[in-house]
Amino acid sequence: MAVMGELSPEIKKMMDNLEASTGKKLDDWFRIIDSCGLQKHGEVVNHLKSTHGIGHGYANMLLHVKKLAVEGSPEDDDLIKKQYEGKEALKVWYDRLEQAIKGFGDDVEISAKQAYVSFRTKKQFALIQPSTKTRLDIGLNAKGIAPDDTAIASGSWNAMCTHRIKIESEEQLNDTVIAWLKKAYEGAK
Secondary structure, eight states: OGGGGGSOHHHHHHHHHHHHHHOOOHHHHHHHHHHTOOOSHHHHHHHHHHHHOOOHHHHHHHHHHHHHHHHOOHHHHHHHHHHTTTOHHHHHHHHHHHHHHHTTOTTOEEEEOSSOEEEESSSEEEEEEEOSSSOEEEEEOOTTSOOOSSSEEOTTSOTTOSEEEEEOSGGGSSHHHHHHHHHHHHHTO
16 A cells, blocks of 8 residues: 555554454555544544444554545655756656656555655665756665666765666666666565
């Protein structure tokens, strides 16, 4: 589920514990919330507690996660928008790369930072950063894979990254770049 990338490890742990104790997955809880006919936060929390026997913390957490799933993360959207102000041509490239990365699997988590967007599964495997008005940098965590002409050694550019790909033209957004991103994704699983 897309919302998973937005959640803290603590919330993910709570969700795992709730599923283990009730046998219900997050989508099941969303259906229960939608079908209860109640609108106010407190009323839904009380309903989940009294009807489904879960604690207050779990009920409250479910409503907040549902809200995030419905509304998305405006913070991430705002951060990405700010990153590409004055660099709008690069945003098209970013969108293509993000779409390709999302296609790798349902476990891809996306998190915007001040200067870049992080992609991770169990650990971060890539980042995309608009470094200049004309260059997009892709950082990869691809330990054990030798650099080549496309993915050079990262050097001191970013401590997390073992490799760096510089994109300065649309033609450089090719299958080789996607293959490098996929290798890094597979190595993070």
